[in-house]
Amino acid sequence: DAKTTQPPSMDCAEGRAANLPCNHSTISGNEYVYWYRQIHSQGPQYIIHGLKNNETNEMASLIITEDRKSSTLILPHATLRDTAVYYCIVSGTGANSKLTFGKGITLSVRP
C-alpha cells in the first residue's frame, strides 16, 4: 500500500471550513484515497473515499489533484464535535487490500 504524509496538527475556528491536506505521491492507478477520523477512544469513523474525481457527501468533500499525488479533505463548517484525529489512507481493491493507518492529523476546532 502506498504511504501518505500529513501534517501532525492544525486548528480552525468553529463555523469555518477546515481544509486537511494529504500527500500520496506514490499512489497507484487503482488505489483509492480514504479518509477516516477518530474521536478520542472511539473506533475510527469512515468519512469519504475517492479514486480520481472529487467527491462530496453529507460530512465532507474530497478534492483529489489531477495527478492524484495529493488530496484535501474539506469540512465545510467545522464544529467542536469535529475535533479528532483524521487519517488519510491509500488502499487498493484487491483481495489483500487493507487500510494501513499512519499517525494522522489532529484537528482542533476552537470556539
Added chain:
Amino acid sequence: KAGVTQTPRYLIKTRGQQVTLSCSPISGHRSVSWYQQTPGQGLQFLFEYFSETQRNKGNFPGRFSGRQFSNSRSEMNVSTLELGDSALYLCASSSARPEGFYGYTFGSGTRLTVV
C-alpha cells in the same frame, strides 16, 4: 442497520493469562479485520478473515490468533498476555469482494488492560 458490535467493552487481565475478544460484523459483511491501537504504535493491522479463512496477516507474534465462524462473527485470542498487550482492540467489517473494497466500518473496540 446494526453496526459492528464488539464485546466486552472493557477487560482487565493478569500477565500470563489468555483472553478472547468477540466481534459481530454488519449483517452481510463477510470480511472482518482486527487492529490494535496503542499510544506508541498507533493503529496496527493484526489480521483479516474472509469466509472463515485468514486472508491477510500483520506483523504480530503467534500469541495473537483469530478465527471466523460461518455467520461471519469473529473472535481474536491473545495467549500468555504481556503488559505491552494493553491496548484498544478494534474490529472492522467490510463488504464482500470482488464487488469491491469500500473501506471498513469499525466497532467501538475492546479496551484490554493487562496488570
